[in-house]
Amino acid sequence: MISCIDYIYVYSELFKYLEERGGYEKVVELWDGIREEFLANLREYVARDGLKGMYAYWSHTLGEEGGRHRMTLYDDMFVIDMHDCPSAKKVFREGRIEPYPKYCEHCPVLYPPLLREFGYDVEYHIIDCESGQCRLVVRKPEGAATPDARQAPP
Amino acid sequence: MANVHKDFHGALSFGIQFLDEQYGMAGLEEFFTRAAKAVYAQLIKNLRERGLEALKEHWDTVFGLEDGDFETRYEDGVLVLDVRTCPAVHHMRANNYRVADHFCEHTRIVNEAICAGAGYACSVEYDQEAGRCVQRFWRAGA
Numbered sequence: 001m002i003s004c005i006d007y008i009y010v011y012s013e014l015f016k017y018l019e020e021r022g023g024y025e026k027v028v029e030l031w032d033g034i035r036e037e038f039l040a041n042l043r044e045y046v047a048r049d050g051l052k053g054m055y056a057y058w059s060h061t062l063g064e065e066g067g068r069h070r071m072t073l074y075d076d077m078f079v080i081d082m083h084d085c086p087s088a089k090k091v092f093r094e095g096r097i098e099p100y101p102k103y104c105e106h107c108p109v110l111y112p113p114l115l116r117e118f119g120y121d122v123e124y125h126i127i128d129c130e131s132g133q134c135r136l137v138v139r140k141p142e143g144a145a146t147p148d149a150r151q152a153p154p
Numbered sequence: 155m156a157n158v159h160k161d162f163h164g165a166l167s168f169g170i171q172f173l174d175e176q177y178g179m180a181g182l183e184e185f186f187t188r189a190a191k192a193v194y195a196q197l198i199k200n201l202r203e204r205g206l207e208a209l210k211e212h213w214d215t216v217f218g219l220e221d222g223d224f225e226t227r228y229e230d231g232v233l234v235l236d237v238r239t240c241p242a243v244h245h246m247r248a249n250n251y252r253v254a255d256h257f258c259e260h261t262r263i264v265n266e267a268i269c270a271g272a273g274y275a276c277s278v279e280y281d282q283e284a285g286r287c288v289q290r291f292w293r294a295g296a
Contacts, residue, residue, distance in 0.1 A: 001242050001261050003216035006193055007162035013189040014169050021177065030172050038168045038251070041161075066157035086157060097192050 008090045015100040024102070031109040039114060046118050050148035051078040054115070054138060067132070076148075078138040085132030092130040104129035111136065119146040158219055163242035164251030171254040179256065186260050190267035201272035206233040209268075209291055217241065231296065235289040243285030258282045265289060 002010055018026045045053035055073045058080060062069055067086035072079040091099045104126050112122040120138045127133040140146050173181050191198070200208035210226050213235050217224045220241035227234050246253050258280040265276045275294045280287035 001216075001237070001240060002166060002193075002264060003220060004158060004160050004162040004166075004242075005156045005216065005219060007166055009193040010166065010189050011169070013192055014173075014185065017185045017188065018176075021181075026176070030169065033172055034165065034168055038165060041249070061159065061161065064157060064159035064161075096196075 008087045009097050011087075012091045012097060012100045012103050015103065015106070016098075019100075027102075028109060031106050034106075035110045035114050039110065042111075042114060043117075046115065047147055050118070050146055051076075051138065051140065053147070054078045076140040076142075078136075080136040082132065082134045082136075085134065088129060088132035092132070104134065107134065107136075119144040156219055160220070160241065160245040161249070161251075164246050164249065166242075166260075167246055167251060167254045167257050170257055170260055171252065174254065174256055179259070182256060182259060183263055186263040187267045190264040191271060194264070194268050198268055198271040201268065201274060205293075206274075206291055209233060209274075231292060233291040235291075237287045237289070240285040240287065243282065247285070253282065258287065261287065261289070265291070269294070 014030070015027050018030055022029075042054075042057050045057040047053070049056065051073060055071060055078060058071060062071075062080075065086045067082070067089070068084040070079075070081045070083070072081070085104075088104060091097070091103050108124040108126070112124050115122045115138055119141065121141055122139075123135075123137040125135045125137075127135060140148055170182065173185055177184075197208065197212055200212075206228075210233055213224070213226050217235075217237070222237060222241040223239035225234075225236045225238075227236070243253060243257070245251075258278075261280065262278045265278060268274075269276045269291060273294050274291055276289065276291045278287055278289045
């Protein structure tokens, strides 16, 4: 069994392998598949609780993964400011593996398209991949029928 | 203390299924052999230099962190890892993640790559449905 504590190294190695065999398109195909099939739990959180669901989902996952970040929840906006991504640290700064240079590109492929399905405007900024800094900004457009709006009392 | 995020087992399982569907068992074999040599280079070195005790420490650490029901023991110079409840399979089933058709094969391939790089040999008997396996490790040629 590959332990979950070693998973990130294997993930990076998998991206390299797929790119060698099928080009970058094959790597993106994997990420699309993860978004559509593996992230069902994120979909459930967002469908049920909207922006609050995002906060709950990432509180759980980022809490377990470690790293240093700030999450901010407004009535109409959710923001993750990642200051020190635990995965990027393993891939780029531990020296255990030869990093996949485009490692950080998986997050913008995984998350914004999924969140947009619910009516949100989403920006993903990779600020500095190797130092593990990025920002996810999710906005609820005024008048949009997001899950948050459905929660509002009549 | 390492951070333990068990959902990564589900993500690994997705990757295994993807590889299997794209490139078949040969792809799984090639990828995990290569990945094991890179990811576990230090473990291979430790096994070569310190013997089976290095591998026992590795298994005790990771299965302990993951709260697995397991035992490591020696039988006539063979290191036995008896996994009664696999943390990965158990977590995936509990959280409705798909367990890849050949999920447990990655254990065999990774173990063989680690052992081959250090002058050791190994075997694994697994029951993927039940989430159990018995892994054995010994010095090659012994």
